[in-house]
Amino acid sequence: MTLSLPALLSQLLLGLVNGSFYAILSLGLAVIFGLLNVINFAHGALFMMGAIVTWMAMTYLNVSYWVMLVAAPLLVGAFGILLERLLIRWIYKLDHLYGLLLTLGLTLLIEGAFRSVYGVSGLQYSPPEALRGATNVGFMYLPNYRAWVVVASLAVCFATWYAIEKTRLGAYLRAGTENPRLVEAFGVNVPLMVTLTYGFGVALAAFAGVLAAPVIQVSPLMGQNLIIIVFAVVVIGGMGSIMGAILSGLGLGVIEGFTKVFYPEASSTVVFVIMVIVLLIRPAGLFGNEK
Amino acid sequence: MKKISLVIYGLLLLGLIAAPFIGLYPVFVMKVLCFALFACAFNLLLGYTGMLSFGHAAFLGSSAYAAGHAIKMWGVTPELGLLLGTAVGALLGLVFGWLAIRRQGIYFSMITLALAQMMFFVALQAKFTGGEDGLQGVPRGKLFGLLDLRDDLTMYYVTLAICVAAFLLIARTVHSPFGQVLKGIKENEPRAISLGYDVNRFKLLAFVISAALSGLAGSLKTLVLGFATLSDVHWTASGHVILMTLVGGLGTLSGPLVGSAVVVMLENKVGEFGNLMASLTHIQWFTTLGESVTMVTGLIFVICVLAFRRGIMGEVIALFDRRRAKRN
Numbered sequence: 223m224t225l226s227l228p229a230l231l232s233q234l235l236l237g238l239v240n241g242s243f244y245a246i247l248s249l250g251l252a253v254i255f256g257l258l259n260v261i262n263f264a265h266g267a268l269f270m271m272g273a274i275v276t277w278m279a280m281t282y283l284n285v286s287y288w289v290m291l292v293a294a295p296l297l298v299g300a301f302g303i304l305l306e307r308l309l310i311r312w313i314y315k316l317d318h319l320y321g322l323l324l325t326l327g328l329t330l331l332i333e334g335a336f337r338s339v340y341g342v343s344g345l346q347y348s349p350p351e352a353l354r355g356a357t358n359v360g361f362m363y364l365p366n367y368r369a370w371v372v373v374a375s376l377a378v379c380f381a382t383w384y385a386i387e388k389t390r391l392g393a394y395l396r397a398g399t400e401n402p403r404l405v406e407a408f409g410v411n412v413p414l415m416v417t418l419t420y421g422f423g424v425a426l427a428a429f430a431g432v433l434a435a436p437v438i439q440v441s442p443l444m445g446q447n448l449i450i451i452v453f454a455v456v457v458i459g460g461m462g463s464i465m466g467a468i469l470s471g472l473g474l475g476v477i478e479g480f481t482k483v484f485y486p487e488a489s490s491t492v493v494f495v496i497m498v499i500v501l502l503i504r505p506a507g508l509f510g511n512e513k
Numbered sequence: 514m515k516k517i518s519l520v521i522y523g524l525l526l527l528g529l530i531a532a533p534f535i536g537l538y539p540v541f542v543m544k545v546l547c548f549a550l551f552a553c554a555f556n557l558l559l560g561y562t563g564m565l566s567f568g569h570a571a572f573l574g575s576s577a578y579a580a581g582h583a584i585k586m587w588g589v590t591p592e593l594g595l596l597l598g599t600a601v602g603a604l605l606g607l608v609f610g611w612l613a614i615r616r617q618g619i620y621f622s623m624i625t626l627a628l629a630q631m632m633f634f635v636a637l638q639a640k641f642t643g644g645e646d647g648l649q650g651v652p653r654g655k656l657f658g659l660l661d662l663r664d665d666l667t668m669y670y671v672t673l674a675i676c677v678a679a680f681l682l683i684a685r686t687v688h689s690p691f692g693q694v695l696k697g698i699k700e701n702e703p704r705a706i707s708l709g710y711d712v713n714r715f716k717l718l719a720f721v722i723s724a725a726l727s728g729l730a731g732s733l734k735t736l737v738l739g740f741a742t743l744s745d746v747h748w749t750a751s752g753h754v755i756l757m758t759l760v761g762g763l764g765t766l767s768g769p770l771v772g773s774a775v776v777v778m779l780e781n782k783v784g785e786f787g788n789l790m791a792s793l794t795h796i797q798w799f800t801t802l803g804e805s806v807t808m809v810t811g812l813i814f815v816i817c818v819l820a821f822r823r824g825i826m827g828e829v830i831a832l833f834d835r836r837r838a839k840r841n
Contacts, residue, residue, distance in 0.1 A: 313819070320818050323759065326755075327812070330807050333807060450748065451630075457624055
């Protein structure tokens with residue numbers, strides 16, 4: 223098999239793009255699970271909401287991409303806070319499985335609602351003027367928008383990592399993950415923290431949705447397959463560490479990209495195969511410390 | 514209490530035997546029966562062992578394809594097709610279970626979901642499944658070379674007999690010492706370990722039994738309907754069986770029976786109900802209800818989890834218990 227270097231590099235970039243989405247989404251799942259003990263099945267649907275809200279604002283109201291990059295996460299995050307306050311908070315004391323089932327129900331509701339309006343066909347919007355085209359970097363042409371997606375996602379991931387691991391607010395959050403009752407005894411408003419954490423995790427998903435929309439087609443079902451892959455990523459990485467979620471997300475995206483070059487038939491299953499191998503060798507996950 | 518439930522089960526069986534003669538469409542009832550079997554098999558795992566598998570679609574769908582392919586392409590008899598489908602379910606369950614019980618709780622669910630999604634992609638790409646079109650035109654043939662299954666009525670009683678037998682097997686399993694150990698694991702796993710039980714072997718066996726019976730349901734469904742499609746392997750089928758069990762009542766023997774009937778009926782009737790409401794209220798929106806089955810399903814999930822966790826039969830049993838407590 224002969225492969226040109228540019229072709230390989232462009233697949234690598236595509237893998238990094240997908241990997242950044244995996245990273246942001248699994249990061250959000252991990253942060254939410256840490257404090258709420260809920261696996262947010264609705265993460266894929268909220269990712270989709272980020273993309274569709276942006277599409278709606280750009281198509282109907284002529285709002286610019288840059289405004290929506292900030293506004294969509296805020297809007298969807300606010301929607302998430304509403305969900306948490308109205309519904310999710312009632313099940314914290316129950317078995318974990320009810321959290322999964324409740325958010326599964328919410329997923330079906332959200333996706334069904336958008337489907338009844340937009341159907342299942344793909345909608346599309348183009349990237350903003352400044353990010354169109356490609357740059358010649360000597361050995362290959364680098365599509366500007368894809369490069370932007372990787373850079374923006376990595377920036378957000380590392381900002382989140384910094385906020386959680388290095389700041390005072392992050393310290394409260396980590397303490398709340400360890401022992402919420404003790405933290406509450408110190409005068410920290412834990413329920414508020416929980417609500418805001420859910421909102422933040424959801425906003426991350428919406429941010430990924432806004433970034434993803436020009437690369438993949440916008441449709442009400444765009445989050446379905448993604449969320450299951452992200453679950454596999456979470457099983458591989460383990461939800462114990464923020465950096466672990468980021469690294470395994472990116473790494474798996476790249477591996478998936480390379481599989482598309484060497485053995486395209488397996489590209490949709492490779493992440494699951496890796497999950498099986500990890501389960502056999504290191505059942506707790508690569509960065510995992512089982513709670 | 515035992516007497517009452519025996520009488521009710523007897524009446525239900527009589528009703529099912531009489532169903533084709535009181536105007537119920539046999540194919541529809543057979544479909545409900547297949548899903549009831551699927552839900553009972555699933556409940557054995559979730560309700561009695563406390564393991565939420567999110568991958569049961571893989572067993573239903575793979576067996577449906579295996580049985581359909583064997584009957585259509587290799588020309589095997591229906592009973593062999595059903596056996597083969599069940600065996601495929603069991604084997605797949607052995608592999609999935611062996612991998613998934615390495616982790617507990619929510620991770621277990623995510624692993625089973627991911628493994629099932631892998632099977633979905635395999636089914637999507639493999640040649641013999643027919644991809645997006647599905648496997649069509651599976652002949653029913655003759656059971657044991659004697660009973661002609663092309664007759665809906667014969668097929669109906671064969672289906673009923675298989676489902677009743679499987680249900681009795683599940684009831685026997687639940688009430689056996691093995692079933693008691695499973696309940697013990699569900700209530701308190703560390704204690705079961707400290708009592709000397711090899712918990713993982715019990716879990717794996719429960720998983721395999723559940724998967725095998727799901728496989729039986731899948732292959733029976735193929736035989737009844739004559740086709741197997743991607744929707745059987747899709748993760749929504751796993752969500753479906755969870756919903757049936759949840760609506761009917763987790764960890765009750767009769768729950769999945771009631772739940773599957775309610776859910777299948779609802780999906781068939783939601784459109785009609787919407788049209789009825791539209792003609793009554795003149796609100797056009799109701800006519801779109803048929804297209805939004807997903808939303809209705811989602812809404813039932815949310816309501817069940819928040820306010821109705823015991824499910825229909827769970828509530829009924831709780832009501833009986835309360836009345837008996839009052840009498841004593």
